[in-house]
Amino acid sequence: MEEMPERIEIKQKFPSWREMLKPVKEFEEGRLSYLSLPKQVDSEWFKMPFGDVERDFHDLKLPENWKEIFLEAMKDTLEKNRSFKLFMDICVRCGACADKCHYYIGTGDPKNMPVARAELIRSVYRRYFTPAGKFFGEWAGARELNEDVLKELYYYAYQCSLCRRCSLFCPYGIDTAEIVWWLRRMLSRVGLNQRFMTISIEASSRTGNHLGLLPGGMYGAIQQGLEELKDYTGFDLHTYINKKGADILFVAPSADYFATPHWYVMLGYLLLFNELEEKYGLTITWSTYASEGGNFGTFHSYEAAQLLNSKIYKEAERLGVSFIIGGECGHMWRDKHQFINTMNLPPKHEEWRRFWEDPDLGNLAEGLRGVRFDSYASGEHGWIHILEFVAALIEHKKIVVDKSRNDKWIATYHDPCNVARGMGLIEEPRYVLRNVMNNFYDMPEHTIKDKTYCCGAGGGMLADELMDLRMRGVMPRMMAVRHVYRKYGVNILLTPCAIDKAQFPHALEYWKIPIEVGGPMEMVGNALVMTAFGEKPEDRQFDLRGEPLKPEEGE
Amino acid sequence: MIGVIFGVIVPYIAVAIFVIGVIYRIVNWANSAVPLKIPTTGGQQKSFPFIKRTIYDRFDSPYTWWETAGRMLLEIFFFRSLLKNTRYYLDRVSQKDARWLWLFGILFHYSLLLVLIRHSRFFLDPVPSFVETLSEIEAFKGVFIPSVYMSGLAIVAALFLLWLRRIFLSRERTLSLPSDHFALILLLAITISGNVMRYFVKADLFAVKELLMSLMTFNIGHAVEVANTIEPIFYVHFALASFLLAYFPFSKLMHAGGVFFSPTRNMPNDNRARRHVNPWDPADVPLLAKGITVAGRVYKSKKLDWDTYYSMYTDQLQEIEEADYKIVPEEL
Numbered sequence: 080m081e082e083m084p085e086r087i088e089i090k091q092k093f094p095s096w097r098e099m100l101k102p103v104k105e106f107e108e109g110r111l112s113y114l115s116l117p118k119q120v121d122s123e124w125f126k127m128p129f130g131d132v133e134r135d136f137h138d139l140k141l142p143e144n145w146k147e148i149f150l151e152a153m154k155d156t157l158e159k160n161r162s163f164k165l166f167m168d169i170c171v172r173c174g175a176c177a178d179k180c181h182y183y184i185g186t187g188d189p190k191n192m193p194v195a196r197a198e199l200i201r202s203v204y205r206r207y208f209t210p211a212g213k214f215f216g217e218w219a220g221a222r223e224l225n226e227d228v229l230k231e232l233y234y235y236a237y238q239c240s241l242c243r244r245c246s247l248f249c250p251y252g253i254d255t256a257e258i259v260w261w262l263r264r265m266l267s268r269v270g271l272n273q274r275f276m277t278i279s280i281e282a283s284s285r286t287g288n289h290l291g292l293l294p295g296g297m298y299g300a301i302q303q304g305l306e307e308l309k310d311y312t313g314f315d316l317h318t319y320i321n322k323k324g325a326d327i328l329f330v331a332p333s334a335d336y337f338a339t340p341h342w343y344v345m346l347g348y349l350l351l352f353n354e355l356e357e358k359y360g361l362t363i364t365w366s367t368y369a370s371e372g373g374n375f376g377t378f379h380s381y382e383a384a385q386l387l388n389s390k391i392y393k394e395a396e397r398l399g400v401s402f403i404i405g406g407e408c409g410h411m412w413r414d415k416h417q418f419i420n421t422m423n424l425p426p427k428h429e430e431w432r433r434f435w436e437d438p439d440l441g442n443l444a445e446g447l448r449g450v451r452f453d454s455y456a457s458g459e460h461g462w463i464h465i466l467e468f469v470a471a472l473i474e475h476k477k478i479v480v481d482k483s484r485n486d487k488w489i490a491t492y493h494d495p496c497n498v499a500r501g502m503g504l505i506e507e508p509r510y511v512l513r514n515v516m517n518n519f520y521d522m523p524e525h526t527i528k529d530k531t532y533c534c535g536a537g538g539g540m541l542a543d544e545l546m547d548l549r550m551r552g553v554m555p556r557m558m559a560v561r562h563v564y565r566k567y568g569v570n571i572l573l574t575p576c577a578i579d580k581a582q583f584p585h586a587l588e589y590w591k592i593p594i595e596v597g598g599p600m601e602m603v604g605n606a607l608v609m610t611a612f613g614e615k616p617e618d619r620q621f622d623l624r625g626e627p628l629k630p631e632e633g634e
Numbered sequence: 635m636i637g638v639i640f641g642v643i644v645p646y647i648a649v650a651i652f653v654i655g656v657i658y659r660i661v662n663w664a665n666s667a668v669p670l671k672i673p674t675t676g677g678q679q680k681s682f683p684f685i686k687r688t689i690y691d692r693f694d695s696p697y698t699w700w701e702t703a704g705r706m707l708l709e710i711f712f713f714r715s716l717l718k719n720t721r722y723y724l725d726r727v728s729q730k731d732a733r734w735l736w737l738f739g740i741l742f743h744y745s746l747l748l749v750l751i752r753h754s755r756f757f758l759d760p761v762p763s764f765v766e767t768l769s770e771i772e773a774f775k776g777v778f779i780p781s782v783y784m785s786g787l788a789i790v791a792a793l794f795l796l797w798l799r800r801i802f803l804s805r806e807r808t809l810s811l812p813s814d815h816f817a818l819i820l821l822l823a824i825t826i827s828g829n830v831m832r833y834f835v836k837a838d839l840f841a842v843k844e845l846l847m848s849l850m851t852f853n854i855g856h857a858v859e860v861a862n863t864i865e866p867i868f869y870v871h872f873a874l875a876s877f878l879l880a881y882f883p884f885s886k887l888m889h890a891g892g893v894f895f896s897p898t899r900n901m902p903n904d905n906r907a908r909r910h911v912n913p914w915d916p917a918d919v920p921l922l923a924k925g926i927t928v929a930g931r932v933y934k935s936k937k938l939d940w941d942t943y944y945s946m947y948t949d950q951l952q953e954i955e956e957a958d959y960k961i962v963p964e965e966l
Contacts, residue, residue, distance in 0.1 A: 093804040096811055126935045128928040148929050159914055161666035162897045168659075169892035172814055174799075174806045175719055175735060189808050198809075211813075211884050220811040246674045250709070250716045250739075251889055252898035254674060268928050284938060295950040298961060306963040315963065321951070322959035367954070368943050381669065385915075386922045386935060397940055421670055421910045424917050455680045455697070459909040467681065474684045501672075503679030503695040503903055510685065525720050529676040529694065 087551060091187040099195065100202060100222050102231040109547025110186070111136060112237040112539075115272040124284040125277070125386070129270030136233075139226065145269045146224055150207055152268040156261045157208065163261045166253045167204045170194060176245035176255070181533050182238055185551030193245035193255040196235050200262050203228065229269070236262045237273050238548060240538035241378065241410075242496035247529055256538075264380035272379070275542035279375040283387050288333035288371035294321075297367050300336040304345055311346075311621040314612045316353045318365065323398050325364035326443045329465075330391060331406030332373040332577040340597050341580050343623040344407055347604025351469070354478060357611035359444040363404070369394035372406050373577060374414040378539040385422040388414055395461070396426040401434035401443055402452075402461045404468055407598045409495030409576030410537060412464065416502040420460045431458060449475050466575060469603055470507045473514045480606040481616035484628050485516035488602070491560065491569045492521065493583075494531035495576035505529070508575060508599050515599075515606035520567045526559040534574075536582035549582060550589050557590040564592055571595045573602065640869040640876070641845055641861030642854065648876035655883025656891060663895050671910035674898040676718075695903045702902045709899055713739055738799070742792035748772060748785035749825075756839075756846045786829050793822045817887060820878055827871040837868040 113136075120130030128148075132140045142148065157164045176193040178184060183191040190196060198220070205212030205221035212221030222228065239259045246254035266272070282291035292300070298320060305316050319325055329352070335345040355361045369391040376383030395403055405415050434442060435458025441448025450471045452463060472478045492512060498504045505528050512519045526532050535552025563569045572583055575598055583596040605622050608614055622628050676694030678687045687695075693714075696702040708714040716736040752769050755761045773781035797818045800810040831837050841864050848857040882888065894900065915921060925934035936942070944951055 091804075093808045096808065099808060123936050124938065125922075126933045128926075128931070128933050130933075142929065144929065152928075157666065159667050159669060161663060161668045161895065162672065164666045165663055165892055165895050165897075168663075169886065169889040169896075171886045171889050172806075172809045172811065173716075173735060173739075174803070174809055175716055177805045177809065189805075192805070192809070194809055209884070218812050220813060243674055246898055247676055248715055248718055250713050251893050252674060252709075252715065252896040254672070254898045257672065257898070284935065287938065287943065293950055294947050294954060298950075298954060298957075301961050302964060305961060309963050317960055317962045319959050320961055321954055364959070367947075367951070368940060381915075382921045382926065385917075386920045386937075389920045390938065393940065417672055417905050418670060420905070421912050422915070422917055422920075425909065454683055455904075456906040457908070460906040462906065470685070471682055474682065500674055500676070503675035503677060503691075504681075505678045506685050507681060530718075530720075 087185075087547075087554075089185065089187040089551075092189055094189060096220075097217070099189065099198070100217060100220070102225075102227040103190065103234070104227070106136070106230075106234055107547065110238060110545060111234055112542055113274040113544055115274045115277040119274065119277040119281045120270075120272050122281045122285070125281040125383070127267050127270070127272055127277075130272070132270065134270065136230070139230070139271070141226070141229075141269055145229075149224065149229070149265055149269050152265040153204070153207070156265060160257075160261055162254065162257045166197065166258055167201050167208075169251050170197065170201070170253055172198075173250065175248050175250065176253075179245045179248050180255075181242070181244070181535055181552045181555050182240070182548065185535070185554045186238075186548070190231075190235055191238060196239060197253070197255055197258050199228075199232055199235055200258065203232075229266075229271075232262060233266055233271050236266060237539065240496070240533045240535065240540045240552070242533035242537055243500045244496065244530070244533065247500060259538075260378075260380070263378070264382075267380060273539055273542070275544075276375045276378045276539035280379060280383055280387065283371050283375065287368050287390060289373060289375060290333045290337065292333060292336065292370065294367035297336060297365075297370055301345075301349070301365065304342070304349055307625070308346055308349060311623065311625060312350075312609065312614070312619065314353070314609060314614075316349060318349055318352055319362060320365045321367055321398070322362070322364040325362040325398060326401050327361070327363045328369065328391075328395050328398060328400040328403045329363050329365055329406070330369055330372040330403060331365075332408035332411055333371045334373075334577040334581065335406060338577075338581060340584070340595070340601070341577055343601040343604070344580075344598035346623045347598070347600035347602075347607075348406065348465070350604045350607050350609065351478070351600075354607060354609050354611055355444075355447075357609075359446040359477070361440070361444040361447060364398060364400070366394050366398065372408050372411040372415070374411060375539065377410055377414045377418065381422070384414060384418055388419045389423050391419070392423050392426050395431065396428050399428055399430045401430050402438070402463060404463050404465055406465050407575035407577065407600055409497045409578055411497075411577075412495075412504065413497035413501035415462050419462070425459050425461060431461065434458075435461065447475075447477055450477065464502075464504055464507070466504070466508045466511050466599055469600075470510045473511065479608040479610050479616075480515050480603070481608050481619075482515060482517050482606060484605050484616075484619060484622070485602050486518070487628070487630055488516060488571045489518040489520070489567060489569045490516060490571045490573050490602070491563045491567075492519070492527070492599070493534070493556065493560075493572055493574040493576075493579060494527055494529075495574060495579055496531060496533050496537060498575065499529050499531045503529075511599055511603060512573065515602045518567075520563050520569060522559040522563050526555065532556040532559065534576070534579045534582045535586070536578050541578055541581060550586065553582065553586040554590070557586055557592060560587070560594070561590070561592050564594055569594060571597050573597050573599050575599050636866065636869055637861030637864060638858055640873045641864065642849065642857050644873060644876045645849060648880040652879040652882055655880075656888070659883050659888055660891055663892065667913045668897055668910075669912040669914065671901050671905050672897055673901045673903045675903050679903055697902055697904050697907075699902065702900065706894070706900055710893060735799070738792050738795045741788055742796060745785040745789035745792060749783075749789055749828075752783065752785070756843050757850065759843075759847060780833070783832075786825070786832065790822065790825045790829065793818055793825065797822070813885060817885060820874065820881070824871065824874045824878060827867070827874060831867050831871055835865070835867045837865045838863070842868060
């Protein structure tokens with residue numbers, strides 16, 4: 080926390096178009112990401128080109144022919160990805176996206192406007208790939224690629240959280256996330272990778288999860304969760320791990336095994352799974368091999384994303400599950416909704432095939448008949464979001480919930496960017512929250528749902544060295560939270576995203592908003608009446624934080 | 635002589651560049667692969683039947699092909715994404731709408747459409763009746779003499795407004811490249827010269843039509859003959875328009891064609907129902923495990939398949955096996 084800036088001043092600057100073409104020479108502290116070390120990008124598990132050199136931002140130690148390699152990578156990208164090529168060509172610089180970026184709002188740096196961020200690479204594209212740029216140079220908005228430009232590209236490519244808010248407002252749907260994602264891929268071809276994300280990518284490609292947790296560690300973490308639940312509820316609960324023949328594989332972001340407030344969500348999952356097994360006989364297993372729902376590869380490149388998400392379908396096949404449920408995570412759902420079944424072949428094993436022919440939960444556990452997934456999902460994909468799952472259970476009255484148990488909370492809900500704009504999961508969480516608690520208020524309309532503001536730490540920006548950028552980027556979100564805090568007395572900010580849950584406690588402290596952070600599944604866990612264990616609505620004394628459900632008199 | 639150059643040679647070259655250029659650009663875009671299905675979802679996805687979707691959700695987060703087509707049509711005819719525009723104010727929590735850009739954009743593009751439809755009278759014989767009707771309506775026939783076409787004036791006004799935006803708004807000034815100003819200036823010059831010709835310095839429109847008809851039927855001898863009889867003011871307008879045509883495929887004006895190709899808009903949000911296939915990745919083994927080649931060297935990452943994983947962490951995995959894959963709270 081000591082690295083946070085004492086005071087934030089937003090200086091807006093409006094340089095001329097010529098100034099904009101010149102690479103910046105000064106790099107603000109708190110906004111420049113560290114470069115990867117060889118142990119992250121020259122690992123046998125994650126080997127990136129020229130990763131064997133220890134670099135410093137002031138001495139990039141680029142390979143001799145880096146320019147050719149970079150331009151070759153760009154040519155490759157133009158052929159491999161239509162959206163990149165198109166977005167290089169069709170921008171009219173209308174400025175609609177400019178003030179949509181939370182980093183631009185927070186920093187005032189003109190090159191953080193989405194259009195300007197794209198122009199950084201577009202100017203290089205014009206110089207080397209268009210006739211106008213070749214002939215007219217600067218006057219056509221083109222510029223030479225040199226080391227300063229490359230530094231600038233790195234600096235600004237890693238000041239974008241890939242939240243896609245700008246893409247929503249663009250009349251042509253130009254998606255800065257797409258441009259930046261493929262730009263980062265080009266940068267990685269000349270040996271420039273960001274340290275924070277490659278630490279996790281390397282760990283995940285070696286151990287199966289970002290934290291580098293080994294099977295025993297994960298086992299122990301879940302076990303501790305069960306022990307805590309015994310203290311809070313008095314029930315002897317259990318869960319499965321790596322179990323062949325289970326009905327469902329459950330995959331959560333690895334932060335849920337340890338971090339706070341992720342932990343409370345983890346306890347919520349465990350309560351739900353036990354109730355379903357005891358009541359209906361539905362078995363849900365965890366896996367130590369597919370132990371990571373998140374995918375930091377989606378911040379880095381297509382190939383890195385694929386390397387990390389290739390494990391999960393394989394594990395589903397090995398365990399013989401019927402489908403997969405995914406936990407509360409933001410970018411995970413961009414990966415699991417839009418990427419995973421293109422990057423990998425979906426499972427073909429018997430149980431999977433049979434279930435998806437008639438995807439009714441009744442075929443796995445008779446009592447759950449009626450909960451069907453075929454209105455939007457198929458065996459070509461096979462993932463269901465935990466909140467969709469809970470919404471369906473509530474709608475079909477398969478679980479009993481007691482709203483009043485969450486009465487001490489007055490909640491608001493933050494839509495994670497990728498869940499809202501990369502998937503469209505907007506009403507399901509609200510449906511769940513309205514059913515498990517009495518006090519729920521949305522933030523102002525232009526800051527939620529598809530227009531949601533990023534937490535400022537997504538896309539690899541959760542690094543500690545970026546604290547200045549993070550606290551600035553989160554400002555629009557914090558102002559909206561402050562609004563509902565003052566107006567409705569909101570005391571908890573709920574979000575189904577692991578990165579949000581890591582960023583918001585810092586941000587709320589920094590912006591002096593004294594409220595808690597949690598996840599929707601924590602509220603579900605509090606409200607869930609464990610009927611199969613003989614629990615009555617009034618029996619539960621403690622919430623999942625171990626505090627009394629009803630505040631004592633006089634408090 | 636001017637007539638032959640600007641009335642016959644230049645327009646032929648310009649049209650040729652325009653047609654070949656636009657086709658080239660479109661083929662060039664189409665040749666590029668679409669690796670992933672990445673619609674930007676602007677509304678509630680198709681979900682369980684009890685999760686209600688509004689009509690806006692259907693178009694902002696389309697699931698079927700007709701909803702996707704609807705999204706594209708709304709985008710093209712109503713600039714739907716621009717219509718969502720809001721400004722950010724540091725000191726305000728409430729939403730502040732700023733749809734001036736949308737208004738100016740709509741004004742310009744629809745005026746342009748009307749102007750182009752009116753110009754079709756020079757290329758078609760007989761002139762279709764709807765062109766006549768449309769022209770009469772927009773001129774409020776009978777109110778002014780001669781008829782004043784609203785679209786011709788509106789387009790100049792809209793172009794000025796769009797240009798003033800780029801000059802006086804600080805953000806837009808920073809973003810605007812010379813080419814952005816150039817496109818607006820060129821369009822202004824064309825529209826103003828057209829209006830001047832219509833209301834002040836008249837040209838012989840029957841001759842113009844004869845010229846264009848003979849150009850279109852490649853009756854070059856007749857075209858040359860007619861071209862030399864037309865007043866110079868026509869050639870100002872005509873040469874600028876020819877230049878615009880030739881400039882079109884190389885400029886940002888290609889957004890007119892590009893908008894149809896945008897993967898964040900023209901793909902349905904049905905990832906979980908239908909699998910998208912990446913043409914350059916068979917998806918059997920991760921590409922990094924196959925190895926990527928950069929500057930002649932292959933970089934290959936080791937693949938963590940189950941067997942490798944098992945051999946690396948055998949002890950711990952065996953303990954889990956011994957516990958029968960079940961986790962229970964530890965006995966105290």
